[in-house]
Amino acid sequence: MTEKVFNIKEDFTVIVQGKPSHTGLRQDEPEELQTDPTANLTFNLRLSDTEREAKEKLALPFIFSKEKKTALLHSGPGSGRILYEPDANDDYDEEDPDDDLDV
Numbered sequence: 001m002t003e004k005v006f007n008i009k010e011d012f013t014v015i016v017q018g019k020p021s022h023t024g025l026r027q028d029e030p031e032e033l034q035t036d037p038t039a040n041l042t043f044n045l046r047l048s049d050t051e052r053e054a055k056e057k058l059a060l061p062f063i064f065s066k067e068k069k070t071a072l073l074h075s076g077p078g079s080g081r082i083l084y085e086p087d088a089n090d091d092y093d094e095e096d097p098d099d100d101l102d103v
Contacts, residue, residue, distance in 0.1 A: 005017040038045050047055065
């Protein structure tokens with residue numbers, strides 16, 4: 001690392017003087033200590049071997065097997081349907097469906 005010393009005079013001229021002359025020992029910059037940012041957390045980010053095995057065996061709710069996909073996509077007898085019959089209190093407007101909201 002090269003050090004330069006600059007002096008600025010009153011008339012704003014810059015004088016480059018080079019490296020300052022210090023007779024003492026130059027102190028090296030202290031090395032940055034590599035600290036663990038997870039050291040003082042109130043929760044654990046790492047899994048033990050038994051926790052990792054349990055996680056790998058877990059069946060996630062949004063991953064379906066072929067049998068479950070087939071059962072969900074094909075409706076059979078007794079499958080539920082929703083029938084909606086509008087009544088007199090329903091004020092549905094094609095132009096503004098949110099007109100009945102108090103906003």
